[in-house]
Amino acid sequence: MAKIRVGVNGFGTIGKRVAEAVRLQPDMELVGVVKTKPDYGAVYAIKHDIPVYTIKDSLEKFKEKGLEVAGTLEELLKQVDVIVDATPGGVGATYKPLYEKAGVKMIFQGGEEANVAEVSFNTFCNFNEALGRKSIRVVSCNTTALLRGICTLNKISRVESVRATIVRRGADPKETKRGPINAIVPNPAKMPSHHGPDVNTVLPWLDIVTSAVVVPTTLMHVHIVYARVKDNITRDEIIETFERTPRILLASSELGLKSTADIVEYARDLGRKRYDIPELVIWLESITVKNNEVMWMQAVHQESIVVPENIDAIRAAMKAVKTAEETIEITDKTLGLLHGRIP
Numbered sequence: 639m640a641k642i643r644v645g646v647n648g649f650g651t652i653g654k655r656v657a658e659a660v661r662l663q664p665d666m667e668l669v670g671v672v673k674t675k676p677d678y679g680a681v682y683a684i685k686h687d688i689p690v691y692t693i694k695d696s697l698e699k700f701k702e703k704g705l706e707v708a709g710t711l712e713e714l715l716k717q718v719d720v721i722v723d724a725t726p727g728g729v730g731a732t733y734k735p736l737y738e739k740a741g742v743k744m745i746f747q748g749g750e751e752a753n754v755a756e757v758s759f760n761t762f763c764n765f766n767e768a769l770g771r772k773s774i775r776v777v778s779c780n781t782t783a784l785l786r787g788i789c790t791l792n793k794i795s796r797v798e799s800v801r802a803t804i805v806r807r808g809a810d811p812k813e814t815k816r817g818p819i820n821a822i823v824p825n826p827a828k829m830p831s832h833h834g835p836d837v838n839t840v841l842p843w844l845d846i847v848t849s850a851v852v853v854p855t856t857l858m859h860v861h862i863v864y865a866r867v868k869d870n871i872t873r874d875e876i877i878e879t880f881e882r883t884p885r886i887l888l889a890s891s892e893l894g895l896k897s898t899a900d901i902v903e904y905a906r907d908l909g910r911k912r913y914d915i916p917e918l919v920i921w922l923e924s925i926t927v928k929n930n931e932v933m934w935m936q937a938v939h940q941e942s943i944v945v946p947e948n949i950d951a952i953r954a955a956m957k958a959v960k961t962a963e964e965t966i967e968i969t970d971k972t973l974g975l976l977h978g979r980i981p
């Protein structure tokens with residue numbers, strides 16, 4: 639079968655990771671990425687044999703810097719089946735008419751409004767709804783993490799409500815203009831935060847309320863999740879379920895994994911590129927059950943958690959597989975994703 643031809647518009651935090659993940663898929667071909675600036679990111683791509691395209695307005699800038707581009711975004715769109723839009727939040731929607739004109743399938747990111755696409759997506763929750771769609775929105779890092787946990791728990795007992803607090807990282811490591819540097823900022827002060835409604839774009843039936851604060855760290859987010867389930871399930875059942883679920887890692891503080899810094903250090907020890915941890919990391923000792931209330935704490939690597947879901951969304955749009963399990967198997971094997979207890 640012919641490979642799925644993929645282009646990536648935007649080669650920043652998410653775009654570069656998705657592009658490299660596409661290159662590892664046996665059923666996909668990365669045709670090229672779009673860069674607007676002739677900066678070190680463009681040099682990196684060219685040096686790594688990733689064809690770089692640009693927008694018409696930037697052609698001259700690349701020429702001045704002596705960086706050769708493969709063509710324009712419009713030319714890239716003529717050669718692909720799917721475009722993954724990884725431009726900054728809100729910019730993706732402005733490109734939609736161009737993508738539509740080119741007749742390509744579109745994968746958008748969580749920084750876009752939900753109405754940018756036919757369906758908001760998480761592999762664990764609504765893979766089938768995305769099959770064959772023209773446009774799919776992969777929800778944000780925080781929403782992806784919440785959904786992975788909720789939809790996993792929902793397999794053993796119906797999740798009736800969720801209350802979650804999100805401790806957000808202040809910025810990605812490369813960002814110098816964001817903060818806070820020395821404060822904890824309610825985000826927003828008026829509750830609830832937008833994360834609950836974003837979960838509802840995928841699970842409209844769920845009663846969920848979230849709150850959020852931003853803290854001075856760049857490594858990961860942390861969530862404190864309270865879920866009310868229909869049945870009285872045991873802590874052991876929950877641990878077993880999380881343990882056997884792909885893309886979920888259980889970290890033990892008794893093993894020294896006491897913080898996001900320890901988790902990142904472990905990813906470095908594993909030799910993970912850019913210390914990526916696309917798995918959802920749940921602290922084993924935090925998992926607590928009281929009657930039908932389940933509580934846990936989880937760490938979320940914001941820069942990489944949505945990468946596997948982007949790969950699955952490409953397969954869903956192209957109907958390249960029939961089930962979530964099929965795509966999870968290929969994606970996780972090629973990306974080297976782990977599950978179960980660390981180590």
Ligand code: NAD
Nearest residue numbers: 648649650651652653724725726727747748749779940941
């Ligand atoms: P980023 O700023 O790191 O990367 C965006 C890239 O797009 C940059 O390379 C930028 O130069 C380029 N760009 C800017 N304007 C452009 C334009 N008009 N046309 C083409 N390219 C343009 O952003 P990011 O963090 O990768 O975020 C991308 C999307 O992913 C957003 O919707 C964001 O909300 C979402 N997302 C981000 C994270 C995260 O933690 N960084 C996590 C999950 C989802």
